Amino acid sequence: MKAHLTRRYMFSASHRLHSEAMSAEENHSTYGKCNNPHGHGHNYALEVTVSGPVDEHTGMICNLVDLDNFVDREILERFDHQNLNTLSEFSGEVPTTENLCASIYEIVQEGFRHARLEKVRLEETMMNSFEYAGGAEIWR
């Protein structure tokens, strides 16, 4: 029996949306308030969805402790209470939530071995959220 499991995590970080490829006017018109040179912050809510057969001995897709440990170590420690613009991931990329969502997907996809990663969903505020499934179509 294949099932999907989603775990939710919180972290807080700051960012500034600014592209070196654009003029000051273009940056301002494209990013608006998010272009404020001093940056601003969000409380991000991250949902990681994994899937796999339910192990008949444990009743689990994967042990939540393993997922929590991985996300704590590789995602939360890396991004929580950081200025995203200062991190190597975003040295050549604007730290929009789209790009952050894709970065988190790539880290989990490459490093987490206990279940198959289905998708990453990232809420920037209560009013907007982003989903990335590594190019696979999200239909559910």
Next chain:
Amino acid sequence: MVYLTRKAEFSASHYYHNPDFTPEENRRIFGKCNNPNGHGHNYTLEVTVKGDVDPRSGFVVDLKQLKEILNREVLDALDHRFLNKEVPEFFTRIPTTENLAIAIWQRLAPKLKTAQLHRVRVYETQDLFVDFYGEV
């Protein structure tokens, strides 16, 4: 095709234990959930059905019927129960959220007549939920 989701809540207790594991293995794998006295959750269940809209009623499914089936087959059996001791599926299977979603699917799927079951989502807490789509 239209998808309709009905939400329900139930509260139950459970613990995780596999008699084939040693006590040490049970503690290591299941941690706090291995406490034999059990512990409880307020579960939130979302049942999603799909189907074509009936041109005369405008319904995918009669919500009253869906609610009755949900109450009879799932909530009456699970709400305010100790899952390991009172729900037959969990006499032999461990009542993880994964297995709970599967058991609820198996209880509902054969009872639904007009609409087809699409997804069973079970929230154990706000931060953890399992989806089951009937995939083998």
